[in-house]
Amino acid sequence: MNILIIEDEPVTARNLQHMLQDIDPAINVAAILPGVAASVSWLQQNSNACNLIFMDIRLADGLSFEIFEKTKVEQPVIFVTAYNDYALQAFKSNGIDYVLKPYDMEEISRALQKYRKLTGEGLNTGAQEQMVRLLKSMQEQPVYKQSFLVHYREKMLPLEAAHIAWFYTTNEVVQACTLDHKQYTIDFTLEQLQQQLDPHIFFRANRQFIVQRKAIQEVDFFFNGRLLVKTIPEATEKILISKARVPAFKAWMNA
Known part of the structure; x- marks a missing residue:
């Protein structure tokens, strides 16, 4: 065979x-x-x-x-x-x-x-x-997650995926930052989010970040063939695209 x-x-x-x-x-x-x-x-x-x-x-x-x-x-x-x-x-x-x-x-x-x-x-x-x-x-259009139910003080609020600029994980906690710079805790891992989010809109930049296309302000060259993604609002840490992921990121941005 x-x-x-x-x-x-x-x-x-x-x-x-x-x-x-x-x-x-x-x-x-x-x-x-x-x-x-x-x-x-x-x-x-x-x-x-x-x-x-x-x-x-x-x-x-x-x-x-x-x-x-x-x-x-x-x-x-x-x-x-x-x-x-x-x-x-x-x-x-x-x-x-x-x-x-x-x-x-x-x-x-x-x-x-x-x-x-x-x-x-x-x-x-x-x-x-x-x-x-x-x-x-x-190849038919799959159904992607449109909103999340998040905890805010003593309430639960619906948060539209389209309003999220980036997801960030640290110490096994995932935060979602909205386009108007509000942050909420999300009860999913980045791996789970990567499966649930529309890949035409969101990109898994690295182990810590998933970024939305609309939030990207500019992309700078960084050391060792990497790229530095700058967003609005600004991320808590540098969003770096590894050299191996650069072709996929460029193809995604050019789509």
């Missing part, structure tokens, strides 16, 4: 490759690709070079769903992702699986078994059509 891995974290991609080959030494990893552009180019030139694709969702240069918009994908896909939302359930219930990070060998092996059971090492026409329908369903 020839497998294509689409994953922008090199260590994660190599670990997955070793895991697949430990499960079945006959597996050949045809290529490891880091992003949307590289995947589109490879698939256009090597459309029959793999039987199955393991694919992350959020890549350095965009969402992997863009691949299906730019080129024809005939192979079944197992999504390997840190994001577990309703759309992924469609794949799980229809024979094409997803694996939630962090994963282990048992989960990868189970995903491969599901693929083999569905396809017999190759998709029939009906399965191909089913896969295409499922892929399209994942």
